[in-house]
Amino acid sequence: TAGLMEGKRGLIMGLANDKSIAWGIAKACADAGAELALTYQGDAFRKRVVPLAEQLGVSQLADCDVTDEASMDALFEQLGDAWGSLDFVVHAIGFSDKNELRGRYVDTSRGNFSMSMDVSVYSFTSLCRRAEKLMTNGGSCLTLTYYGAEKVMPHYNVMGVAKAALEASVRYLAEDLGKNGIRVNGISAGPIKTLAASGIGDFRYILKWNELNSPLRRNVTIGDVGNSALYLLSDLGAGVTGEIHHVDAGYHAVGMKAVDAPDI
Numbered sequence: 488t489a490g491l492m493e494g495k496r497g498l499i500m501g502l503a504n505d506k507s508i509a510w511g512i513a514k515a516c517a518d519a520g521a522e523l524a525l526t527y528q529g530d531a532f533r534k535r536v537v538p539l540a541e542q543l544g545v546s547q548l549a550d551c552d553v554t555d556e557a558s559m560d561a562l563f564e565q566l567g568d569a570w571g572s573l574d575f576v577v578h579a580i581g582f583s584d585k586n587e588l589r590g591r592y593v594d595t596s597r598g599n600f601s602m603s604m605d606v607s608v609y610s611f612t613s614l615c616r617r618a619e620k621l622m623t624n625g626g627s628c629l630t631l632t633y634y635g636a637e638k639v640m641p642h643y644n645v646m647g648v649a650k651a652a653l654e655a656s657v658r659y660l661a662e663d664l665g666k667n668g669i670r671v672n673g674i675s676a677g678p679i680k681t682l683a684a685s686g687i688g689d690f691r692y693i694l695k696w697n698e699l700n701s702p703l704r705r706n707v708t709i710g711d712v713g714n715s716a717l718y719l720l721s722d723l724g725a726g727v728t729g730e731i732h733h734v735d736a737g738y739h740a741v742g743m744k745a746v747d748a749p750d751i
């Protein structure tokens with residue numbers, strides 16, 4: 488991939504630590520020659536993110552809370568001043584109260600429903616709207632989603648509903664921004680042990696289930712997601728928009744895994 492992203496500048500949001508999907512994508516982009524801006528959420532993450540940014544020679548690092556319009560405006564002012572234009576953005580952000588990522592979906596509270604939709608769905612729309620202004624030579628926008636948008640998965644609850652809305656947003660945004668040569672896609676990643684995932688009930692069991700039942704008989708890594716992101720963010724994906732691309736070892740394709748059936 489050396490040189491694939493040479494001359495491209497991109498913003499990656501959602502870096503918490505070196506387990507983050509955002510980290511897998513940032514590394515793949517940096518290895519391919521991209522110049523990066525990274526954001527983190529609040530002081531608590533700064534300590535872990537600064538050394539990671541240094542490792543990739545990142546020039547633009549910012550604290551940004553996606554629910555705060557002023558914070559988003561300040562980020563784009565910084566990027567506008569520093570770079571003047573932008574080629575790609577990655578949205579690797581989601582959040583819900585972990586007390587509601589167990590038990591029944593029907594018990595979701597109004598407050599957590601709104602908050603989960605705001606952080607996990609609206610933020611991508613507001614990111615794309617701001618990015619559009621800087622993507623004067625076209626561009627690529629990417630978000631992260633999960634199979635719980637399509638089918639009921641244990642404990643995913645309100646996040647499944649949020650991811651369904653996020654995937655619908657990808658299609659509407661692709662139509663809106665396509666006229667300006669801007670592509671909008673999502674990667675539906677298989678389960679990966681990250682900070683966000685640790686809030687989901689029985690996550691270890693879900694990982695094991697995916698490992699045993701996916702066609703590749705393994706779980707995916709942030710490296711796998713990073714490499715697939717590279718295809719969608721670079722000119723290799725020039726003809727692709729409005730797409731949800733599964734990077735899940737094939738899990739989504741299987742209705743029922745073949746087994747040696749007992750006599751019945």
Ligand code: NAD
Pocket residue numbers: 500501502503504506507508509527528532551552553554578579580581582606631632633634675676677678679680681682683684
């Ligand atoms: P992570 O915890 O490393 O990343 C989540 C990020 O969201 C963190 O950096 C956090 O700071 C950020 N965030 C939350 N609220 C924010 C706010 N208000 N403002 C700014 N940032 C905020 O976990 P991850 O698994 O790498 O998650 C990245 C994305 O991938 C999420 O959208 C998640 O739903 C999605 N995803 C994860 C998996 C998985 O199994 N880990 C599978 C499919 C999709």
